[in-house]
Amino acid sequence: MRGWNSAAGVGSWVVRQTAWLNRSEMADSDTTPETPLRLIVMGVAGSGKTTIGLRLGEALDVEYVEADDAHPPTNVEKMAAGIPLTDADRQPWLETLASRLAARTRVVISCSALKRSYRDVLRAAGGVTFVCLDLPPAVARHRAGDRTDHFMGPNMIDSQFATLEPPTADETDVITVDATATPAEIVAAIVDRVG
């Protein structure tokens, strides 16, 4: 059953990655000056990055970018097979995201950004603010288990938490929110801080 779900998840990833590439070209040619706002919604799989990122983009009238769409196919195949990514797997993906962030002045992007070193790669884009979705493993596992159209299954949640380095106090560009609240409450709390 999980294999079928994973295959479906990979299929939708391919469609979304095509859209990502098209959007990237359009955004790269946009030279309109705007006030910088680069928000990165981070957290483990199932924390609500896509849900909150989409709603936050709408609330702020800012483009939303799904970082999963920038994974190379080999990464998606690994995750769909239940194999956690390594630092080496994530590095080119993070560098792509950093350059995409730098090419946009106003954007909401969802990216797990699990380790401090990963967040530092993204920080190279300049002017970024992270929104960390904080929740217990059991809630993430439950949410990931509810999805039927995603390559990342609940079997990956333990490795996500094992990799996670929660932001520390010296990471002053991070807003941490309680991800067990409702999406409306979470978005309102974020807009209150950055809007």
Ligand SMILES: Nc1ncnc2c1ncn2[C@@H]1O[C@H](COP(=O)(O)OP(=O)(O)O)[C@@H](O)[C@H]1O
């Ligand atoms: N705040 C929330 N409260 C309840 N369910 C949520 C919340 N945020 C997300 N979900 C649900 O949890 C699942 C995983 O959310 P998703 O946005 O795909 O997380 P991520 O992108 O971090 O993997 C989805 O089924 C989504 O509808």
Ligand SMILES: O=C(O)[C@H](O)[C@@H](O)[C@H](O)[C@H](O)COP(=O)(O)O
């Ligand atoms: O660093 C990682 O291990 C991956 O980025 C991983 O986090 C994955 O891409 C997403 O978490 C899966 O997608 P969802 O977060 O949307 O479940």
